[in-house]
Amino acid sequence: MTKQPVIGLLGGGQLGRMLQEQAALIGVELVVLDTADCPTKQINQNDKHVTGSFSDAEKVRELARRCDVLTVEIEHVNTEVLEEIATKGVEVDGQMKKVQCHPSWETLRLIQDKYLQKEHFKKAGISIAPQVAVGAGEDMMRSMKEAADKFGYPFMVKARKGSYDGRGNFKVDGPKDLEEAVREMGKLSLYAEKFQPFRKELAVMVLRTEDDGGNLKDVHPYPAVETIHEDSICTKVFYPPRGVSAEVSEKARKMACDVIRTVKGRGVYAVEMFVLQDDSLVVNEVAPRPHNSGHYTIEAVPAMSQYRAQLSAILDIVPPQIKLQPRVSGAIMLNILGGGREDSHNSLVDLTRTVYDDEMDIFLHLYGKASKPGRKIGHITLTSYSPDTNLERLAAPLIKEVDRIRE
Numbered sequence: 502m503t504k505q506p507v508i509g510l511l512g513g514g515q516l517g518r519m520l521q522e523q524a525a526l527i528g529v530e531l532v533v534l535d536t537a538d539c540p541t542k543q544i545n546q547n548d549k550h551v552t553g554s555f556s557d558a559e560k561v562r563e564l565a566r567r568c569d570v571l572t573v574e575i576e577h578v579n580t581e582v583l584e585e586i587a588t589k590g591v592e593v594d595g596q597m598k599k600v601q602c603h604p605s606w607e608t609l610r611l612i613q614d615k616y617l618q619k620e621h622f623k624k625a626g627i628s629i630a631p632q633v634a635v636g637a638g639e640d641m642m643r644s645m646k647e648a649a650d651k652f653g654y655p656f657m658v659k660a661r662k663g664s665y666d667g668r669g670n671f672k673v674d675g676p677k678d679l680e681e682a683v684r685e686m687g688k689l690s691l692y693a694e695k696f697q698p699f700r701k702e703l704a705v706m707v708l709r710t711e712d713d714g715g716n717l718k719d720v721h722p723y724p725a726v727e728t729i730h731e732d733s734i735c736t737k738v739f740y741p742p743r744g745v746s747a748e749v750s751e752k753a754r755k756m757a758c759d760v761i762r763t764v765k766g767r768g769v770y771a772v773e774m775f776v777l778q779d780d781s782l783v784v785n786e787v788a789p790r791p792h793n794s795g796h797y798t799i800e801a802v803p804a805m806s807q808y809r810a811q812l813s814a815i816l817d818i819v820p821p822q823i824k825l826q827p828r829v830s831g832a833i834m835l836n837i838l839g840g841g842r843e844d845s846h847n848s849l850v851d852l853t854r855t856v857y858d859d860e861m862d863i864f865l866h867l868y869g870k871a872s873k874p875g876r877k878i879g880h881i882t883l884t885s886y887s888p889d890t891n892l893e894r895l896a897a898p899l900i901k902e903v904d905r906i907r908e
């Protein structure tokens with residue numbers, strides 16, 4: 502086998518850890534920039550790792566010197582330095598070496614600003630929630646009132662940059678909340694968005710392949726899944742989506758492909774969507790990387806999980822006859838969020854060993870992270886193999902315990 506290029510990864514959390522699990526299986530070397538004890542490095546001994554932050558330009562340059570290609574497990578990275586490395590290069594032994602990042606720094610920069618991201622999709626004819634930019638300083642209250650006049654109540658005020666797990670979102674229920682919104686969010690660059698009274702949330706992972714010239718080869722969607730968010734954080738994922746027709750799921754896949762045709766760079770992307778009461782679809786946002794809604798593919802699409810797909814796209818080794826259809830009839834993913842005590846989740850871990858049914862497999866993933874309230878510290882995937890199995894009923898004790906430890 503010819504030597505595979507070495508991949509440098511910005512960020513070493515759980516997504517990197519699951520990427521590493523797959524990288525090990527196919528002999529791909531992953532070099533990580535993050536803290537020394539991060540979840541990814543815990544399972545990947547390599548003396549090329551860089552200790553530091555993915556926001557630190559010099560550390561990113563150091564990572565690039567040690568690798569052939571870069572990728573990210575988080576979009577909130579320093580794109581100025583990624584641009585510099587891709588276009589001018591990084592100095593190695595007096596020579597400039599160019600290292601590309603997948604997805605491209607341009608896509609990361611666009612996606613980092615959720616307002617600009619969605620303006621871009623709107624221009625491409627993709628349906629998004631109506632949105633307006635919110636002014637800063639003295640203009641803030643005035644432009645929030647304008648948003649209220651335009652959208653009515655409730656509406657959402659959102660941070661344009663840096664948000665995840667709903668941190669950076671504020672729901673304005675009425676005029677009484679405006680002052681609090683300014684107080685809580687006023688230091689951030691903001692936009693306002695019309696509230697979407699959705700009946701479901703869906704997500705579609707899309708694999709985008711490109712040739713060496715950066716030309717689109719193809720987009721391959723995984724099936725649509727239903728995502729459940731509680732307190733704005735994803736807690737559960739259901740495949741297939743419950744209460745959504747095959748037509749709507751297909752429409753979601755098509756829309757996700759349309760979205761991902763408009764960005765640049767190889768890799769997997771998540772397209773989050775709202776299903777409105779009339780079954781129309783609105784794109785909420787895109788994540789340019791493996792995603793919580795795709796964890797279930799590790800077991801459900803064992804030959805091409807989202808992590809294997811990410812590596813294959815980056816290295817341009819995606820099989821021509823790629824199959825992304827799950828091998829299971831159903832899957833449920835439950836996030837393990839840290840509870841009130843450091844060991845709150847132990848009862849759930851114990852349950853994964855005692856709950857048993859012939860028709861269901863249970864897969865526990867712990868990320869090697871210290872528990873903190875609300876922090877994603879692991880997940881459980883449940884799978885079934887016959888359309889006659891009621892997986893949700895079999896999973897009920899685990900679902901109940903996941904909900905209990907969040908209380």
Ligand code: ATP
Binds near residue numbers: 659
């Ligand atoms: P992520 O962790 O997915 O990156 P985020 O911090 O970027 O999350 P969003 O995806 O914008 O946040 O919103 C989180 C959740 O809040 C959504 O999945 C949805 O449940 C709810 N939400 C966001 N925007 C709206 C809206 N306009 N109308 C109704 N609900 C919304």
Ligand code: MG
Binds near residue numbers: 665
């Ligand atoms: Mg987001």
Ligand code: MG
Binds near residue numbers: 785786
């Ligand atoms: Mg989101």
